[in-house]
Amino acid sequence: MSEQIYEDTSPGRDYYIQEDKHDLYKELQNSEESPFTEAELNEIFVFAVAYGSRKAGRTPIDGSGRALFNRGALNDQTFWLIRSIAVAEERTTDVLIDGKQVKEIAEEYANGGITELHSKVFGPGDPLVELSDDVIELAQEQSSD
């Protein structure tokens, strides 16, 4: 368990992304070949957090940031996903009082995740097939545990 002492901080209103990655989000949301055309930006962000935690790793925001959505857009389950990523990263639930830190961890996973996800969607193959094969496999592993 981490020896770090966490401060009780507020996460702030907005979730930020790296300015120059905004186009990746928009392309994922608007391109006909993307499976994310029906998703809101906050849903793509959280997907990118999760995807990044599995496939990419934390990538600090480089250069200027840009607010993507307001935390009011997230529901309770999504908050717990973001908190869980921080707990797993820090290996302690103590991190949960540090709202700023929890948010920063999510933003950094999303930063790595969105690049990876964008490459997956716009790379070779049918992105819906490739991603859903992956997800179905994860679900099957999960149910066999």
Added chain:
Amino acid sequence: MSRLEIRSLTLENYRQYAGENEIKLQTEGDKTVNVIQGENGAGKSNILNAITLCLYGKESHLDETKDNELESYPYVNRKALDEVGDNETAEGRIEITLGEDEPEYIFSRSFKTVKLNGGGFSSQYGDLQLKEKRGGDWKSVEHVSTRLNQILPVHVHQYFLFDGERLDEFFGEGYKDRVKDGLLDVSHIELLENGIDHLGSFEGDFEKELSDVGDAAERKRKEYENAKEKVNNLKGDLDQTKTNISDTKDHIREIDDRLQDSADPEVRKKQQRREYLTERLGDIRGDIQEVRKEASRELVKAGTPLYAVQSLEYTLSELKELSEQGKLPPKIQDTFIEELLEKGECICGEDLTEDHREHLLSLQQEMSTVVETNLEGKMAIPGMLQDAEEHAETLIEKRQKLAKLEEKERQKNKELNEISEQLKAHDIPEDVDVQELEKQRTEYEDQLEDLQERKGKLEVRIEQAEEKRDDKKKAFNEEVSKEEKNAEVLKKIQFIESSRDELESMKDDIVSSVREEIETKMDEYFNEIIWKEENYTVSLTKEYQVRVVGPRNDNKIGSLSAGERQVLAFSFLAALTSVSGFNAPLVIDTPLGRISSTPKRRLAQNLPEYINDTQMTFLMTDEEYTDEVRMNMKPHMSNEYRLDFADEVTEVVPYE
């Protein structure tokens, strides 16, 4: 009801018309039609030319194919020119008297021709003059073009004064631009367009006022300008791509129609099967799109928790451990503290001291911020994993459904390819070159696929570019608004923008309602005139595409005969004049030129009724003005003339 008419047309030494020729055209009551009959070359088209030359300073109906010797005619009649020497000038004049119940306007324009050494001529025309009757007196009007624009603006005159024989070219290549122009011309939106342009230039002026804003803002202004330009360029590309798509589809339809008309029943059967398969394929592709969307939604819902499953499970196990250690007390403990505080007594019976109270309050506080939250997590995470499992199951179902649909799509495509290959191998000689047509069709299909892909990409790029442009604009505005004086100007710019948006939306509403009105009238006119027994549906899309859908639900626009195209164009123009609101006379040269006998009769009979209360002057050839047509027009006829052409001079004489 009164109508604005050409009451008389005077041609003095104009082209074939030597001396002064006055053609009286005033009509009476329901008899709204005039006919001027003449053989080719007698000067019918020059009557139309005289009107447009007088009013608009141009002979818009020069026709190389019909009167190819016209160019050799100078404005002034040859006979009149014979009477002047080399380098001397002869003059002429055209006069048009317009009015409703009495003469109200006299438009006139003089012209002259210089007889050059060596047999050539040089012609030029003078300014348009107008006299208007006011209070019984004729007065000269100073701003002639303004008055003319109120009667029949230059951009609209082509829908009132036109050559019927050219109508079949109207729906040839690039017709959508002509339809769009026509529709916009009669929509009376000039004021709105002027307003939009004016506001645009105002905005530009105000943006210039934001000068002297410093380097940072200047840089942002440039970025904004570049972003705007990029959006405009992309939109231009998209428009062109859409036009190309539409043209390519028309080519394919045209080929399909020709194959359908093949003499070989086997070819016709294959073409019919292809039409059926194409329709089914369209349905299957629609279903595929729908299922892909459903699967995508499930993917997003299932994928998010499943990619984070390790973190979720780790956190859940941590929370459970806390719970087991008593650090995450069950919900009852929160209530227990509240009860202790309320009673003010410990379970041992001792009264609570201030220290005890403070300790209990701080415990409660800690629970409400962290422990309570952690308690939620302990419940939320298993719920999330359970939901993920359910969404993954639905995702599997959608994928199975998708696989079945894709298999059906493959089968249909395979059969379509087989048909195409069989048609390409068709080597039975007949009037339709099946092999060649099928090869062209395949090329168009490939082209269409590329164009549609390009269109999709452009649309995405435009959306991104617009967003970037808006961001750049915002950044620029933020930078300049740091100065108070600029903030004021920015407010004005924002006001102008919202006004412009409002005008744009009004314009769209008007154009859309005019389009619908034209569509309805076009459909009505076309079906009345056309000789087919089946009913055709004529539609005019938002993209200005005209579709003539036959009983087989196929668009016939690419395969209409010259006569059919002329009827269609005529229906369109008649719809335009009808909705235009301009109370102006119609003059049509060769109105029935390429139209075959049955619609010719119908057109002659019904035209005066389609276009109510409008003076119509038809310039007709001997072939057009048959006894039957004349009989059909007779009830509506006011004036009937014949052009007698001899020795390069035409005389206008009343019909016997």
